[in-house]
Structures are given as structure tokens and as C-alpha cells.
Amino acid sequence: MEILTTVAFGICGLVAVGSGVLVFVFDSMARATYALALAFVATGAALLILQQSYLGAVVILMMVMEMAVMAVYMVMFMGMNPALMPMSMVHSHRAALGSAVAVFVVLAAGALLVPWPERRSAPSEEVTRDLGNAIMGSHMLVMLIIGVVMAATIVVGVVLSSARTRYDRLGDDLDGRSAERDDAGRGGAR
Amino acid sequence: MAEALVGSVGLVAVAIGLAWLSCAATALAGGATPVVAGLRPAREGVRLLRQRRRRTVAADLHLWRAGGWALVPSSVLMLALVPLGSRPALTSDVGVVWANALDVAVWAFVWLLGWGANSVVSLVGGYRFLALALGYELPLMFALVAPALAAQSLDLEDVARAQSDLWFVTWMPVAFLVYVIGVLGFSTRGPMSASVGREIGGGVLAELNSVDLLVVRWGRHALLGAGSALAVPLFLGGGAGPWLAPWAWVLLKAALLTVALAWTAARLPTARPHLLMQPLWTFLLPAVVVQDLLVGVILVGGR
Numbered sequence: 001m002e003i004l005t006t007v008a009f010g011i012c013g014l015v016a017v018g019s020g021v022l023v024f025v026f027d028s029m030a031r032a033t034y035a036l037a038l039a040f041v042a043t044g045a046a047l048l049i050l051q052q053s054y055l056g057a058v059v060i061l062m063m064v065m066e067m068a069v070m071a072v073y074m075v076m077f078m079g080m081n082p083a084l085m086p087m088s089m090v091h092s093h094r095a096a097l098g099s100a101v102a103v104f105v106v107l108a109a110g111a112l113l114v115p116w117p118e119r120r121s122a123p124s125e126e127v128t129r130d131l132g133n134a135i136m137g138s139h140m141l142v143m144l145i146i147g148v149v150m151a152a153t154i155v156v157g158v159v160l161s162s163a164r165t166r167y168d169r170l171g172d173d174l175d176g177r178s179a180e181r182d183d184a185g186r187g188g189a190r
Numbered sequence: 191m192a193e194a195l196v197g198s199v200g201l202v203a204v205a206i207g208l209a210w211l212s213c214a215a216t217a218l219a220g221g222a223t224p225v226v227a228g229l230r231p232a233r234e235g236v237r238l239l240r241q242r243r244r245r246t247v248a249a250d251l252h253l254w255r256a257g258g259w260a261l262v263p264s265s266v267l268m269l270a271l272v273p274l275g276s277r278p279a280l281t282s283d284v285g286v287v288w289a290n291a292l293d294v295a296v297w298a299f300v301w302l303l304g305w306g307a308n309s310v311v312s313l314v315g316g317y318r319f320l321a322l323a324l325g326y327e328l329p330l331m332f333a334l335v336a337p338a339l340a341a342q343s344l345d346l347e348d349v350a351r352a353q354s355d356l357w358f359v360t361w362m363p364v365a366f367l368v369y370v371i372g373v374l375g376f377s378t379r380g381p382m383s384a385s386v387g388r389e390i391g392g393g394v395l396a397e398l399n400s401v402d403l404l405v406v407r408w409g410r411h412a413l414l415g416a417g418s419a420l421a422v423p424l425f426l427g428g429g430a431g432p433w434l435a436p437w438a439w440v441l442l443k444a445a446l447l448t449v450a451l452a453w454t455a456a457r458l459p460t461a462r463p464h465l466l467m468q469p470l471w472t473f474l475l476p477a478v479v480v481q482d483l484l485v486g487v488i489l490v491g492g493r
Binding site: 058 | 250252253282283284287288290291294295297298301302305306317320323324327344
């Protein structure tokens with residue numbers, strides 16, 4: 001059983017790295033984006049094998065959602081032609097390739113060469129909770145504040161960048177009387 | 191091994207059955223007689239299978255086919271999470287999150303379906319779906335919080351068990367309503383069907399035919415059925431009910447909700463995505479957050 005688990009973990013790792021490489025090989029924004037999604041799904045599956053069932057499911061959930069939205073942005077904004085045509089996924093690729101390989105080697109060497117401590121106690125029942133405590137336990141206050149600040153930043157960013165607000169749609173008094181009459185879309189914030 | 195095989199075949203059979211009901215109810219709502227409506231899935235299936243498969247110029251065939259053929263497996267996986275009386279086919283201590291992850295996977299599949307065909311109307315349909323998905327998914331996620339919070343567990347078995355006294359639908363009606371809207375959203379039905387709109391020639395379905403169209407249609411109906419089946423442990427008391435075995439109650443409730451949803455959806459007009467966004471986020475989202483708060487308050491107060 002243990003061998004099967006190791007093999008499955010190895011397959012997940014290979015799929016993750018392999019589809020990560022494919023992101024730069026493909027000449028289509030859609031393919032590159034969904035290759036990245038596949039890499040994240042494989043990462044989520046690896047987490048599942050580590051018995052982090054909640055984290056694994058959430059990684060798959062959030063990353064598929066994120067890639068679905070990202071594909072739209074990539075097609076819209078990447079490339080001179082709005083990425084509907086085949087295009088290269090790389091630029092300054094010699095330097096990028098060099099640094100990427102160097103970082104990978106350093107991280108992989110670290111993972112292999114660090115003298116990991118031996119387990120002394122039995123594995124906990126609630127690994128997800130323990131992992132959360134280990135990562136954030138002593139910084140919970142900071143995390144809570146950063147979370148609110150980030151949400152506020154996103155809202156402010158959207159407000160500042162939106163060309164049309166409810167005042168354009170409904171007029172200065174928000175009563176709809178002085179609103180623009182040529183608003184064909186009628187959607188958006190009111 | 192044999193058990194797993196029987197289980198998988200059973201799940202596919204349930205996916206076919208619920209999709210059949212959804213398709214027949216849609217036809218019934220469209221004015222077909224009961225007999226014609228009941229035979230509609232078979233007739234359509236045979237008609238489509240006799241067509242020669244077509245493809246468009248410079249289509250991204252891999253992404254296109256992957257998107258279309260993944261819809262039915264998603265619905266089967268959703269059904270596998272449903273505890274049929276005793277245990278679900280796929281047991282998980284975070285079944286609610288998996289249900290959510292599977293409905294999010296539909297985002298990717300429908301957009302790929304729209305993208306892969308290399309056709310303008312398909313692409314418009316794909317983008318419409320994502321616009322709608324942004325609208326319904328956030329309220330849907332908060333709706334899933336309510337039953338999990340009340341059961342103090344993300345395990346669908348625990349959620350179903352926690353309703354032995356009172357079905358969750360009775361005291362979290364807003365969450366149920368939002369969930370149902372979400373089901374119509376990820377099965378692209380009724381008011382949420384702009385991505386397959388007739389005015390854009392069928393949207394993501396526009397360039398499909400033959401078996402490829404068949405699996406997508408089956409997938410859309412099966413997703414509606416699977417979403418309804420998931421509502422049973424989430425809101426409708428799981429296998430609770432007199433006389434019949436728990437698994438029979440789960441299937442019966444799922445079938446009834448499937449028919450009700452498909453019939454109602456087919457009677458409602460399609461909403462334009464950009465007009466739906468606002469009520470979904472400025473009205474439904476706060477409403478479901480208040481619902482979650484109420485559930486929390488009732489739980490703390492009931493201790």
C-alpha cells in the first residue's frame with residue numbers, strides 16, 4: 001500500500017511539473033491556461049495523498065475557478081492580437097529558463113538534502129487544523145487584518161478603475177431621472 | 191473491485207435516469223404530450239447518433255472535446271458524493287467542498303466548449319457562461335455554508351444525519367433557493383441558459399452535432415439531476431422518510447426535485463447575464479449571508 005501511495009504521489013508530481021512545462025510549450029493562451037489548471041489539479045491531488053483532504057479539495061476548487069477566469073483575461077490582454085491567434089508563451093526565455101532551472105535545483109536539493117527530523121509522536125487526527133496552526137497560529141491577528149485590507153484594496157481598485165459607476169447610470173441623485181439615456185447595456189453597478 | 195464496478199454502473203444509470211427525467215420534464219413544459227415527452231430523450235439520442243460528426247475549421251479539437259465530454263463525468267462524480275441511505279460511493283470528510291469543486295469545474299468545461307469550436311457564437315456563449323457563473327457561484331458558495339454550519343461538518347453523511355429532526359430546507363429557505371439557482375446555473379437551464387441562447391444560434395452548442403452534442407445535452411440534464419440529488423443530503427433530510435428504504439427516498443426526492451426544477455426552468459424566460467449580475471450580488475448575496483448568520487445565531491442560541 002505504501003508503495004502504491006508513493007507511486008501515486010510521484011505520478012501527481014510528474015503531471016504537475018510536466019503540465020507546468022507545457023504552459024510554455026503551447027502556442028495558445030487557452031491551452032497554456034488549462035495546462036496550468038491541470039498542474040494545479042495534480043498539486044491538489046498530491047495534497048490529497050498527504051491526507052490534507054480539505055486543502056486538496058480547496059486547491060482544486062480555487063485553482064480551476066481562477067484559471068477559468070484567468071483564461072478570459074489572458075485572451076483579452078496578452079499579445080498584440082487579443083490572443084485569439086497562435087502566439088509564443090515565452091519572452092527573454094534564455095534568462096528565464098536559466099533562473100527557473102536554478103531555482104528548481106536549489107529547492108529540490110533543499111528538499112532532498114535537509115536533515116528532516118524523525119517523527120517522534122503519532123500523526124495527529126486533524127492534520128489540516130494543525131497545519132493551519134503551524135503556519136498562522138502566532139500570526140492570526142496579522143492574517144485577519146491583512147485579509148480585510150486585501151479585500152478593501154480589491155474593492156477600491158475596482159471602484160477606481162471602473163469607467164462607469166452608478167452615478168453615470170442613475171444620475172447624481174441616484175433616482176434615474178438624470179441618467180444617461182444611451183446606456184444600451186443597462187447592466188453593472190447601480 | 192467488483193463492487194466498485196457495480197457502483198460505477200449504478201451511478202451512470204442514475205445519471206441517465208435523472209437526465210431522462212430532466213429532458214422529459216423540459217419537453218413537457220414545452221407543450222409536448224406526456225408520451226412524446228417521455229420518449230423525447232430516446233428519439234433525440236437516436237436522431238443525433240445517426241448524424242455524421244462534424245468539426246469546424248481550425249478548431250482546438252482537444253480542448254473542445256475535453257470540455258464537452260467532461261460534463262457527464264462531473265455529474266456522475268457529483269452523484270457519487272450523495273449518501274444513498276448508508277454510505278456514498280465516494281466517501282469524503284469534505285464532501286460539501288467536493289460538490290462545490292465539481293460545480294466549479296463546469297466553469298472550465300463550458301468555456302472550453304465555447305472556445306474550442308473556433309466559432310464566434312460559441313465563444314460568445316462561453317463568455318456568457320463565465321459572466322453568469324461569477325454571478326451565481328458566490329451566493330452558491332455561501333448557500334453551501336449554511337447546512338455545513340448547522341451540521342458542524344463538511345461531510346455530506348453528517349449533514350444528512352443532522353436533519354433527523356427537521357429538514358434544513360424548513361429553516362434555511364434562502365440558502366435552498368440560492369442553491370437551486372446555482373443548480374440552474376451550472377446546468378445552463380431556464381433563466382441561466384444565456385450561454386446556450388437561441389439568439390446566438392445555440393451558443394456553446396452551436397457547432398456541435400452527433401455524439402458530441404448528445405453527451406453535452408446529456409451532461410446538462412445530468413448536472414441538473416446531480417445538483418438536485420446533492421440537495422437531498424444538503425437540504426431535504428437525506429434518506430429520511432416513512433415505509434421506503436433510505437436509498438429509495440434519496441432517489442425519489444432527487445427525481446422529484448429534478449422534474450420540478452427542469453419543468454419550472456423550461457417555463458421561465460432566459461435572463462440576460464449582465465442584468466442578472468446585479469440582483470445576484472446586491473440582493474441574493476447579502477440575503478444568503480444573513481441566512482448563514484441566522485443559522486449561526488440559532489445554533490449558538492439552541493445550545
